[in-house]
Every structure is written in C-alpha cells, then in structure tokens.
Amino acid sequence: xxxxxxxxxxxxxxxxxxxxxxxxxxxxxxxxxxxxxxxxxxxxxxxxxxxxxxxxxxxxxxxxxxxxxxxxxxxxxxxxxxxxxxxxxxxxxxxxxxxxxxxxxxxxxxxxxxxxxxxxxxxxxxxxxxxxxxxxxxxxxxxxxxxxxxxxxxxxxxxxxxxxxxxxxxxxxxxxxxxxxxxxxxxxxxxxxxxxxxxxxxxxxxx
Numbered sequence: 001x002x003x004x005x006x007x008x009x010x011x012x013x014x015x016x017x018x019x020x021x022x023x024x025x026x027x028x029x030x031x032x033x034x035x036x037x038x039x040x041x042x043x044x045x046x047x048x049x050x051x052x053x054x055x056x057x058x059x060x061x062x063x064x065x066x067x068x069x070x071x072x073x074x075x076x077x078x079x080x081x082x083x084x085x086x087x088x089x090x091x092x093x094x095x096x097x098x099x100x101x102x103x104x105x106x107x108x109x110x111x112x113x114x115x116x117x118x119x120x121x122x123x124x125x126x127x128x129x130x131x132x133x134x135x136x137x138x139x140x141x142x143x144x145x146x147x148x149x150x151x152x153x154x155x156x157x158x159x160x161x162x163x164x165x166x167x168x169x170x171x172x173x174x175x176x177x178x179x180x181x182x183x184x185x186x187x188x189x190x191x192x193x194x195x196x197x198x199x200x201x202x203x204x205x206x207x
Contacts, residue, residue: 010188012141013148013195015056016158018176019066020044025098032098036069040178043203047179048074050202056080057147060140062089062154070179071152082152087136090154091129130160130170137161141186158182158197165192179203 020040025032036044051074059080061071067089068082075082092098140149158180159172165184176182176198183195 012144012146012186014137014141014184014186015148015150016161016182017047017070017150017152018155018158018178018180019070019152021178022066022098031093032095033065034098035065043179044070044073046202048077051150052077055148056150058083058144058149060085060088060149061152064089064093067152067154085136087132088151088153088157091124091156126160127170129156130164133157133160134164145188162194162197165194
C-alpha cells in the first residue's frame with residue numbers, strides 16, 4: 001500500500017481516529033463532555049489492538065473526554081504519551097447536550113434530518129471550524145515529517161479535514177463510525193492525499 005513508503009523524508013501518514021460511542025448527556029447549564037459508554041470502551045480497546053500492529057510515532061488527542069478515553073488504551077498498549085491538542089476539539093465543544101446520532105435519528109427523526117441537511121446549530125461556523133482544524137493538523141504534519149501519527153478526534157474534525165484534502169466546500173458530508181480510522185498521505189510539497197475513510201475492520205469481531 002502507498003502509505004507503507006513512509007521511509008521517504010518528504011511524506012508522512014496522518015491517521016484520524018474518531019472516538020468511541022459516548023454516553024448521552026443533556027444538561028441545563030454547562031458543557032456536555034461525556035465519557036465513553038461501555039460499548040465505546042470496547043470499541044476503543046479493539047481500535048487499540050488493531051493500531052498496535054503499526055509503527056506510530058506520536059499520539060495526539062482532542063481535549064474532550066470521549067476522545068482522550070479512546071486514545072488511552074492505544075497509548076498504554078504501545079507506551080506512548082498522549083499529546084493533547086485543543087485545535088482538534090469538536091465544533092460542539094460548548095454545547096450543553098450530546099446525543100449520539102443513532103439515538104437522535106431513532107427518537108427525533110426531524111431533528112436528525114435537519115442536522116444532516118446542514119442545520120448544525122445557530123452558533124456553529126463550519127468554515128471557521130475547518131480553518132482551525134486545518135491549521136492544527138498542518139502543524140502536526142509539519143512536526144512529524146517521515147512519520148506516522150494518530151490523532152484521536154471527532155466526526156466533525158474528520159469531515160472538515162477531508163473536505164480540505166478533497167478541495168470541497170466545508171461541510172459535514174458523511175458519518176464516520178465510532179472508532180473508525182481515516183488515513184491521509186501528506187507530502188512536504190503540500191500535497192494531501194486521501195488513502196481511506198471509515199476503516200472499521202477492527203470492529204468486525206464484535207458480536
């Protein structure tokens with residue numbers, strides 16, 4: 001596969017990993033920052049064992065709890081420290097509720113349709129969000145030439161970075177599965193190539 005050629009000094013592989021399934025949290029006040037649900041912890045363990053078969057030189061995570069808890073099993077397994085990066089937090093980091101999309105679709109189909117049609121919320125500026133994500137990931141790329149780096153983050157982060165790589169308008173255009181893996185080959189020249197989206201083979205053994 002192309003990403004195996006990482007011995008070249010001018011290329012690096014960026015791996016984005018979406019967090020596992022979180023608990024549902026709805027607050028009257030404050031910020032919802034849910035932990036992983038039991039199923040989410042199982043997903044994180046499976047992703048950790050899968051990624052441990054690869055040489056990964058650095059591990060980054062969003063500061064949000066669901067991302068950190070997803071990164072922890074992998075970091076512990078390979079003996080890496082987790083580097084927290086504020087620039088890959090989710091666009092809803094200030095929200096007072098987190099409802100998994102599957103639950104939203106089942107319980108409030110109209111709200112789910114509005115979301116997938118682009119109704120992310122009155123206070124969400126997707127172009128500005130993408131600018132922050134791109135700046136952050138480009139800095140990580142610049143700091144790790146010739147290496148493979150895993151960044152544990154969120155579905156929105158995966159979406160807007162992918163639109164940047166594919167030269168699309170900034171939007172949320174697909175639904176990354178929990179602990180899905182997304183790969184990008186990044187050249188020193190500035191070329192960014194999409195290698196894969198929504199890898200979930202590590203979840204296939206789950207009943």
